[in-house]
Amino acid sequence: MEISPLTLIAQGAGFFAFIYATMKLVWPPLTQAMAEREQRISEGLAVAERSAHEKELAKSKAVETIREARQQSQDIIRQAEKRAAEIVEQAKQQGRQEGERQLTAARSEIEQEVNRARAQLRAQVADLAVAGAANILKREIDSDAHQQMIDELVKQI
Amino acid sequence: MASEQYSASDIVTHHLEHWRVGEGMWAVNLDTIFFSMLCGVVMVFLLWLGARKASSGVPSKMQNFVELLIEFADNSVKATFHGPRDFMAPLALTIFLWVLFWNFLDLVPIDWIPLLAKTVFGLESLKIVPSADVNATFGLSISVLMLIIYYGIKGKGVLGFGKELMTHPFGANPLLVPFNLILNLVEMIAKPISLAMRLFGNLFAAELIFILISLLPFWILWAPDIVWALFHLLVVPLQAFLFMTLTIIYISLAYEDQH
Numbered sequence: 001m002e003i004s005p006l007t008l009i010a011q012g013a014g015f016f017a018f019i020y021a022t023m024k025l026v027w028p029p030l031t032q033a034m035a036e037r038e039q040r041i042s043e044g045l046a047v048a049e050r051s052a053h054e055k056e057l058a059k060s061k062a063v064e065t066i067r068e069a070r071q072q073s074q075d076i077i078r079q080a081e082k083r084a085a086e087i088v089e090q091a092k093q094q095g096r097q098e099g100e101r102q103l104t105a106a107r108s109e110i111e112q113e114v115n116r117a118r119a120q121l122r123a124q125v126a127d128l129a130v131a132g133a134a135n136i137l138k139r140e141i142d143s144d145a146h147q148q149m150i151d152e153l154v155k156q157i
Numbered sequence: 158m159a160s161e162q163y164s165a166s167d168i169v170t171h172h173l174e175h176w177r178v179g180e181g182m183w184a185v186n187l188d189t190i191f192f193s194m195l196c197g198v199v200m201v202f203l204l205w206l207g208a209r210k211a212s213s214g215v216p217s218k219m220q221n222f223v224e225l226l227i228e229f230a231d232n233s234v235k236a237t238f239h240g241p242r243d244f245m246a247p248l249a250l251t252i253f254l255w256v257l258f259w260n261f262l263d264l265v266p267i268d269w270i271p272l273l274a275k276t277v278f279g280l281e282s283l284k285i286v287p288s289a290d291v292n293a294t295f296g297l298s299i300s301v302l303m304l305i306i307y308y309g310i311k312g313k314g315v316l317g318f319g320k321e322l323m324t325h326p327f328g329a330n331p332l333l334v335p336f337n338l339i340l341n342l343v344e345m346i347a348k349p350i351s352l353a354m355r356l357f358g359n360l361f362a363a364e365l366i367f368i369l370i371s372l373l374p375f376w377i378l379w380a381p382d383i384v385w386a387l388f389h390l391l392v393v394p395l396q397a398f399l400f401m402t403l404t405i406i407y408i409s410l411a412y413e414d415q416h
Contacts, residue, residue, distance in 0.1 A: 006179070007186045011193060011287075011296025012303075018197040018255060023247040026204040029211035030220070030227055036213030066332050 126154045165372050172267065172368045175290065176274075185291055186284075193287035196258035204254075219297055226250060233402065238409040240312065245408070248304070249401050252297070256356065257397035259288040264386055264393070267367045288360040288396070291353065299351035301404050305348065305411045312412035348407050352400060360395050363389050394396035 176188035207223025230250035287293035
């Protein structure tokens with residue numbers, strides 16, 4: 001354990017040289033890289049937070065849109081049902097009117113037919129009655145004398 | 158074994174001798190210088206490996222490890238020292254790692270490298286653990302003393318630093334100036350001495366015990382050797398950490414006003 005001044009000095013010089021080397025070679029690149037990484041990580045975290053917030057926003061917007069769409073579709077369906085009911089009602093009414101119209105037409109036609117038939121019949125019956133009566137009462141009955149009676153009979157038919 | 162040809166004390170003294178060149182004042186412990194510089198170069202090289210391709214993205218394993226060391230040193234300094242850390246943090250890491258590497262050399266089996274040096278280079282004596290040489294530990298602690306004075310002047314100015322030496326701790330009374338000065342000088346000198354002697358004492362004692370264990374018969378030698386090596390594994394980083402922490406504290410005390 002002897003003191004050797006030159007060894008001491010060499011050790012001290014080596015010490016400062018190694019500090020210098022560490023300070024110049026090791027510290028700057030690594031501290032810079034660490035600071036940059038810190039920056040990047042904090043930026044990344046901020047972005048993640050922001051996008052999570054945006055996602056939440058989009059989600060609630062989507063829910064709102066879906067709710068509106070459902071509302072609209074229900075409105076449309078209700079309108080369509082209403083319209084359909086109206087159409088059916090209208091058709092029914094038209095059908096009824098048409099039916100009535102046809103019925104009326106048929107009735108009036110029948111009446112006309114009946115009237116026409118009655119008129120023909122009336123004409124023929126008068127002739128037939130006259131002919132029959134003429135055949136039956138050929139001899140005694142004067143056609144002129146009984147004409148009034150026969151006309152009355154024809155009117156009753 | 159060697160103990161049959163040499164007495165135990167021969168072996169012990171032999172292991173405690175340095176590879177020393179030169180006489181008296183000009184003698185140099187070449188083994189201490191060589192191994193401590195080797196440690197330093199390896200240390201800077203390893204750190205450089207981590208810093209070489211520094212990226213702010215996902216770091217490589219080596220970069221990650223060196224970043225860990227940098228944060229460790231930076232946090233250790235930040236805890237006590239409140240000035241700029243551009244120099245202080247590299248200083249702390251250099252002390253810690255350099256002393257750690259020195260101390261780890263103590264775990265290399267005591268005979269291996271001296272035997273190699275003897276057979277290959279013909280060196281009679283060689284001590285590979287720099288921290289078991291007072292010249293290495295004092296070389297470090299005296300440099301630290303210079304930094305203490307430098308930071309004292311930097312933090313308080315020449316006048317402020319001188320004033321504190323003369324008026325602290327007893328007061329500014331002119332009669333008390335000599336007492337203050339003496340006390341402060343003693344305190345200042347005690348710092349590097351305690352730093353250097355603590356490290357030296359621990360490692361020297363540890364090495365001595367390894368040497369004594371090596372005197373045991375070979376069939377039992379491994380048992381105490383393992384026990385002591387395991388225990389020493391605690392001492393190695395502890396002493397490195399202590400040297401670093403005390404250096405930071407001493408420099409902070411000099412740099413900052415404590416009143």
